[in-house]
Amino acid sequence: MTPERPDPVAVPTATYRLQLQPEFPFAAAEAAVPYLASLGVSHLHLSPVLEAVPGSLHGYDVVDHARVREELGGEAGLRSLARAAREHGLGLVADIVPNHMAMAPRHNRALWEVLREGPDSPYARWFDIDWRAQDGRLLLPVLGGPLGTELGRLEADGDVLRYYDHAFPLREGTGKLPLPELLDAQWYRLGWWRLARTELNYRRFFSISELIGVRVEDPEVFDATHRTILRLLHEGVLDGLRVDHPDGLADPDAYLRRLHEATGGRWTVVEKILADGEPLPAAWPVAGTTGYDALRQLDGVFVDPAGAGELLGQFRRFAGPQGDRGGHWESTVRRAAYKVLTHELAAEVDRLTRAADRVCAAAPDPALRDRAPWALRTALRELLVRMEVYRPYTSTDASLVVTGEAAAEARQVFTVPEEAAAVDAVRDLLLGRADGPGAGEFRARFAQTASALRAKSVEDTAFYRYVPLLSANEVGGDPGRPAVSPEDFHAYCARVQRDWPATGTVLSTHDTKRSGDVRAALAVLTECPRRWGDVLAEVTRVGPGVPDPLLAWAAWQTAFGLGPAAGDTGDSGDAGDAGDAEDSGEAGDIGDVEGVGERLGGALLKHVREAGLHTSWTEQDPAYEDAVAAFVREGPGGAPGRLIGDLRDDLAPQVRANMLGAALLQLTMPGVPDLYQGTEGEYRALVDPDNRRPFAPRRAPSEKSSLTGAALKLRRRRPDVFGDRSAYTPLTAEGPAAAHLLAFARAGEVVTAVTRLSLRLAEQGGWQDTRLELPPGRWSDVLAPEREFTGHARVAELFGPLPVVLLERTGEADGN
Structure with missing residues (x-):
């Protein structure tokens, strides 16, 4: 039975991103539907659902656009998930990958045919290949060494050429030729993998040779690669789309126009990375971006600009000559x-x-x-x-x-x-x-x-070389200018509400280098840069020798951001919010080698390879990488890490304020919030694969999950307040601590207020008599409805048990 077809232009109130993989297929997502529906989201946001390379943990390596991925349960599994979601009031949004396919001939039938038939294949128009290069042959950089050293490992087997677990089709009539002649007779050239850097003649995804560019600018290719997704949309299985990496396409403008027409105007967001201040092209017929531009604002508003400047000075002094190489962002x-x-x-x-x-x-x-x-x-x-x-x-x-x-x-x-x-x-x-x-x-x-x-x-x-403040090093961010003023935040929100009210907003994604809660902790360091410098000096004195100071700086900051092993749940099990870990019985030591140390090791190995200063993915230095691993074990993952842990514990109230503040801002600012799996509660994760572990519903409520649930349910109950016609009104406090309050109203019916730079606030004596003038009416705390406010509310009373508050207008003020 096909799910009831939704309104083709329906806008989600909130989406929840699930990373599908063989260990978390459609059936597992369906089992989680009751829990996800209870959160208050309107749609589940699925990672790519089409056939991918077997075992893929992400699905972006598509091999067949005509089939729903069998490892996840196939089309029957997806339809079953859609029915279960619909029964619980949820829809489905799917990630699509128009830019590239997997360079895996064994699994990619279209590519197989091109390798067999060459440029005359009907599939040749699918792929962005320069047949004028390499003597009209497609270079396949798959050999472990130069051809002369690998020749003995190649074998013709009927109409197939084999190399270890690789298989390639043979051009018709060439199967019985001697091996050297057979290789020269193919439409492809097998080459040493290192040739990809200079000799490749097909477009790829960034520098990943395993992903070949697709020519969706060709109408026939567009139709063939989108037919199944569009059918699922029109049959009501899917409700909307997230478009992966449109910037790789020959003409994103034309592609998005064609997609908009083909979908009938379904809600669609694009993974467009905007530089700070860069506008989204106004001609694009989309709802907006996937939200990295919002992430930059949400992170920056909790950064102290003066403290960030002090951190930069410390970074340059600490990192020495390497800091000079990376001491200026531009x-x-x-x-x-x-x-x-x-x-x-x-x-x-x-x-x-x-x-x-x-x-x-x-x-x-x-x-x-x-x-x-x-x-x-x-x-x-x-x-x-x-x-x-x-x-x-x-x-x-x-x-x-x-x-x-x-x-x-x-x-x-x-x-x-x-x-x-x-x-x-x-x-x-x-x-x-x-x-x-x-x-x-x-x-x-x-x-x-x-x-x-x-x-x-x-x-x-x-992002891996310039690291004064790691929380600023996210896609769409500006590490050279990490702070965002409240005025700039309000101006951004006003523009979004005016121009792109249904755009996406995010704090964490499958691609963020650190989850939102890790970045919230790191931002606190800008409020105490001297204290950070003192602790860094001490761990450097008592800790092991460092492979290089740039890596050491990044390692200690990463350890601080990740926090104690109690937060080592990168899955969605709840370890308790900051300040609750002791009561949860799950508190751990930041020096827990099997927890933080192991995860730090993986993230920092990726860090040094991406930086490319001493080792890289293609020119690895085993001695240096061994030194990095030893440093992590003995330093951040060992006893000296406890000094960082002590600092993190002392700053727990400020980490909590940033974490809850960023979450509430994202959930109530203009746009459609997308929650990454597990982030409804405290979620501390590093770069992939640390942030891509199979999802599991949370076991117990926490401050953050209660706040998240309350905001999501309010959005679902009052869509008019957060919709495209909802007014966004900045609210300004008065009093000695006014600069530490960020507040706004939505449609005159909901007020969000959060604390920013809470450590500076405490050092200056707290809120004192700072007041916030609320819009007319009687207002109740959404989390505690018995708490009511009107008129000029004292901020100290407004916040009460939490450093944030979400208010709903419940009636006229007394006397009106």
Whole structure:
């Protein structure tokens, strides 16, 4: 039986993200439905549901768009989950992956056919392959060494070529050829994995060669890769979509228009990473983003700007020469971008250069001709590294992205003015001021390369080199300016309510490097930078020798953010909120090697490989990595870690205030809150795979889960208050501690108030006689309805047992 079809333009009141995997399939999600419905969300947000590489823990490595993933229970399992959800008043939102598929020929039938038949295959148009390179063959970088050393491990088996557990189709009529001739006769070239850096001739996801780019700009490819998802939408199994990585597409504008038309206008959000202050393209027919721009605001409003500056000074002194390499955010990003372009994305730059050369050589305007490939490559490199956003779009002004200032700087790299004109030629092509055969392809390729560069240089490199305050190092964040003022927060919320009222908001996702509660703890360090410096000096004195000071700084901050082993539940079992661990009977020591130490070890190994200063994913230094592991065991995971634990315990009230404050802001600010699995209660997790463990419902209530449930139920009960026509009104306190209160009203019916910079507040004597003028009416505490307020409420009384309060208007004030 098909679930009743929902309203095609229905907007969720709140979504709950579940990471599906073989250990948590559709049946497990269905069993959790009663619990999830009781929280007050309106929709379950599912990670990708289509067929993926067997055993995949995330589902973004799709191999078949026509089938729902069998390991999760297949389409029958998904339909059963949808029915159970509908019976409990819930809908389903699914993550879709239009940009790429898995480079796994054994499982990817479309790719298998391309490898067998070459560019004449009907599936060849699916994949973004440059057949003009590599002598018309597709490079497959799968060999463990150069071909000469691996030849003996290759075997022709009928119409299949085998290499360990890899299998590749043989071109018709070649199966009986001698092995060297057989290899040369294929539409693909098997190569050493290290060749991917410079020789690859297919577009991939960032620098991940195991994911091949899909050409959804082709209408036939769009139809084939979206048919099943669209059918599930129109049959009422799914209600909305989250679009993964639209920036990788050739034309996100056209793709989103086509998707909007095909879905009938279903609620859709896009994983668009906006730089601070960058607007979402107004022409996109979507509800908004997945919420990283909101995350930046939510984190920043709990950061003390003065203290963040002191932390930066300490970081530079502590990290020494390495700190100088990463001591300035903008220069760190620039250096990382140069490194990524010359290493991880060298093949992409080669392809982009070839595209530019073809356009210039055939351009009708003679001014574009006679541009040496090296000059075009240099111009492209210098323009790319100076971009401050992910990419330009056809619906926006490219001159705001590829700026005149960037071009002027790029020209300075050349010594001959006539050769520097290559910069102007490239920029004119990008801005549409010049044209020629292939110019459209060149512009699309530039935008795709720019997107991959920004992601790799910022998210995957600079965020691991520039680490004064780790909580600022999240996608969409600005580590060089980590603090957000209340005024800026209110201005952001007002813009969202006006322009994108149904956009997504998040605090934690499957991709955040640290969960929201870990970041809430780290933000407290900006209120006590000198105390942090003293503790850091002591753990450095008594602890083990460090592999390098940059890593040590990050390790000790990570240990502080993660907190005691009582929070070691990265699943959804509740360890009690800050201040409750002792009563829960689950308190642990931050020096618990099997808990915090083990998790720190995994996260910090990833940290040093991403930073790429001493070791990396492709050029590993075993001696250095062993030293890192030993340092974690003996330092943060050992006895010295207790000093960090003592500081964390002393600051527990401030951590609690930040954690509850950020949660309440997210749940009541403009937009649709998306809760990551387990984050309804305290959730301390590090980068994946630490944050992707199978979900389990929480065992017991806590302060945070009670607050979360109350806010979610209020949203569900009063959708008009939080909807697209709801007014957002900042509220300002009066009195000596007014700067420590952040408050706003929604539609004149709900008031949110939270404490910010609570340690500074305590040092200044608390709230004293600070008051908040409430909007007209009688107001009750949603968590404790017997508590009522009117008029000018004393903030100390308003907060009562918690450092936050959620009020609902229950009637007219007495005497009105």
